[in-house]
Amino acid sequence: MAVSRRRARPRFTILVLVLASLTLITLDLRGGTSVLHARGKARDFFSPIQSAVSSATHPLTDFFHGAFQYRQLKHDNARLRAQLAQLQAQQIQQQYLLQTNKDLTDLLKLDFVGDIPTVAARVIAGAESNFQLTIVIDRGNDAGVLKGMPVVAGSGLVGRVVSASAHQSTVLLLTDPAASVGIEFAPSNAVGIATGQGSGRPLGVTLIDQTAATPVGTVAVTSGLAGSPYPRGVPVGTVVSDTPEAGVRSHTVTLRPVVDLTQLSYVDVLVWTPQTTAVPTPSSGGPSSRSSSVPSTGAPGKPSGSTPPASATPTSAPAGKR
Amino acid sequence: MTPQPHWARGAFAVALLFFVHEALLRGLRIDGVRPDILLGAGIVAAVVAGPELGSVMAFVLEVLADLFVNTPFGLSALAACTVAFVAGTVRSSLGTHTRLAVPTLTFLGSMAAVLLWALVGTVLGLPALLHPHLVTVALVIASVNLAVCAPLALLMRWVFVPVAERGYAT
Numbered sequence: 001m002a003v004s005r006r007r008a009r010p011r012f013t014i015l016v017l018v019l020a021s022l023t024l025i026t027l028d029l030r031g032g033t034s035v036l037h038a039r040g041k042a043r044d045f046f047s048p049i050q051s052a053v054s055s056a057t058h059p060l061t062d063f064f065h066g067a068f069q070y071r072q073l074k075h076d077n078a079r080l081r082a083q084l085a086q087l088q089a090q091q092i093q094q095q096y097l098l099q100t101n102k103d104l105t106d107l108l109k110l111d112f113v114g115d116i117p118t119v120a121a122r123v124i125a126g127a128e129s130n131f132q133l134t135i136v137i138d139r140g141n142d143a144g145v146l147k148g149m150p151v152v153a154g155s156g157l158v159g160r161v162v163s164a165s166a167h168q169s170t171v172l173l174l175t176d177p178a179a180s181v182g183i184e185f186a187p188s189n190a191v192g193i194a195t196g197q198g199s200g201r202p203l204g205v206t207l208i209d210q211t212a213a214t215p216v217g218t219v220a221v222t223s224g225l226a227g228s229p230y231p232r233g234v235p236v237g238t239v240v241s242d243t244p245e246a247g248v249r250s251h252t253v254t255l256r257p258v259v260d261l262t263q264l265s266y267v268d269v270l271v272w273t274p275q276t277t278a279v280p281t282p283s284s285g286g287p288s289s290r291s292s293s294v295p296s297t298g299a300p301g302k303p304s305g306s307t308p309p310a311s312a313t314p315t316s317a318p319a320g321k322r
Numbered sequence: 323m324t325p326q327p328h329w330a331r332g333a334f335a336v337a338l339l340f341f342v343h344e345a346l347l348r349g350l351r352i353d354g355v356r357p358d359i360l361l362g363a364g365i366v367a368a369v370v371a372g373p374e375l376g377s378v379m380a381f382v383l384e385v386l387a388d389l390f391v392n393t394p395f396g397l398s399a400l401a402a403c404t405v406a407f408v409a410g411t412v413r414s415s416l417g418t419h420t421r422l423a424v425p426t427l428t429f430l431g432s433m434a435a436v437l438l439w440a441l442v443g444t445v446l447g448l449p450a451l452l453h454p455h456l457v458t459v460a461l462v463i464a465s466v467n468l469a470v471c472a473p474l475a476l477l478m479r480w481v482f483v484p485v486a487e488r489g490y491a492t
Contacts, residue, residue: 010374014407017381021403024385024396029446035395042389046344053345125348129391130355130436130459131443131451163392170392177450198450199354 040165044140047168051124051138116231118152118268119143124168133176133199135159135264140167145269148229153267156235156258157181157222161269169269173261174236175199182223183236183255185214191223194236194255199262202240202254210250214239220255231272331481332379338477339363340386355462358432359474360387361398362467364406365431366474369424371482373410379478380406394446397439405435428471432464 028035121137128134139145141164151158151171159179162172172179175196183205184191190212194203207214218239224232237255244251343360350357360383368376380402388395409431413423436459440451467474 010372010377010407010411013374014377014403017377017403017407018400021381021396021400024388025394025400025446028395039389039395042386046390049341050345050348053341054349057346057349126351127356129393130358130463131440131448132392134392172392178448198453198455 036163039163040140043165043168047124047138054124117144117271119145119271121145121169121267121269123264123267128170132178133173133196133261134162135171135173135267137169137171137267137269138167139269140164140169142166144271145169146273148273150230150234150270150272151267152234152270153259153264156237157230158259158261158264158267160229171267174203174257175201175261181230181236182225182228183220184223185212185218185220185239187218188213190214191225192220192253194220202256203237205253205255207250207253214242214251214253216240216242219258227274229274231270328481335363335477335481336379336382336386339383343387344390352462352466353458355459357466358387358463359467359470360384361402361432361435361463362428362470363474363478364402365409365428365435365467366424366471367478367482368406368410368431369413369427370475370478371410372414373407375482376410377403377407393443393448397443397446401435401439401442405431405438408434424475425468425471428474429464429468432467433460436460436463 024035119139121139121143123135124138125136126134128136135158137145137151145161145164147161147164149161151160157174159171159173159176161169163170173196174181174194175198177196177198179196181194182191183194190207190209192205192207194205197204205214205220216239220236220239222228222230222232222234222236224230235258237257239253240256241254242251243253339360343358347357347359361380364376364380364383366376367379370376371379381399384399384402385396388398391398409427413420413427416423437456440456443451
């Protein structure tokens, strides 16, 4: 009797643990606030320790990184040398391209993006999980960063905030398979949805009009359609391949993100939330349907007219150009 | 004789492992993969102290780890405690003179836990987990845990096994 009881106890324990795990998973997937709260508190509690240790052990981490990535570094070195030669050749064209870029940006009427306040943040950690492409930034709710806000860097879109605690936020990168963004192509106005396909891979594009022309090199920007989590006009990527599919009038399009998502140091969080109210018609003098996501400088859930957080620094230039 | 946990030592071990994982090893990536010594510690605990205590240790460690990721809360704990339980059961059935039990079960258990995590995650609707890169993730995590299983075993023996019984958990 005693032997059978001893044997049954581990089984009972594992049963309890499995049930507890399933309960936690269910609570989380159903959007339980207690899990979010616990995660936020844990990150806030541990973030000073992480930052201090990270600063102290940075040289050691870099050493291991270099040791484990030797082959990659060698490859990168060769690639960068080739790129340098190419860039020198392209330098002559730069002035012309800058002017062209300015003209195209003016055409895209990105002016409203420039009114969106931003919160500058430092990237303090890469992906915490091996199964999600995320970064951790050192700004959270206290700085006005909220879940869902778009994040940009340098020349374009990085992703959006998927969780925010008081002092830290996690940003889901564009390349994560769970990330998708509505896009439009500058010259043709063709719209589609770009979806992440993993680290180092281009974004896959599903075009609404499968016959639309999207030549290689075309720039895609966020479409900002009603309810979109991103404002209109933020550069997302450039077309790197446009392959016709055999037998049907459609083509497979892929985009290379304009921002190098593997080398992020600083990012800007756009203090912006989508507006899903009815879109004014062009005849009423309002914005066109494509620009229905009017930027909001207040935080979601706060009354309209609320002032942006003190640390939010309004920008005068379109976020995608900075 | 069943190993007895020393609760204060257990709490210290959990805190130490958590600090090493979340602070010291936070920036370490091997072929783009972040090591998971908490998973290894749970499996080693099961091999050293048996399926019951090991699965509890694995559960506690991975619940803490789940606080810092955005994947479903409890998913890592589910995979880790299940694999730790199996590893502990296998170890118990092998007898006392199996010196390779800790490294072998740690390596295989780590791989199994990663694959189980991805399978359950896919069932829960997480995208693109069953990808060739998963093999790399599993191999790197298992290899790192294999490399650190000896100190982890020492730590777990210090936590769970009474001094008089330390010859048992080899």
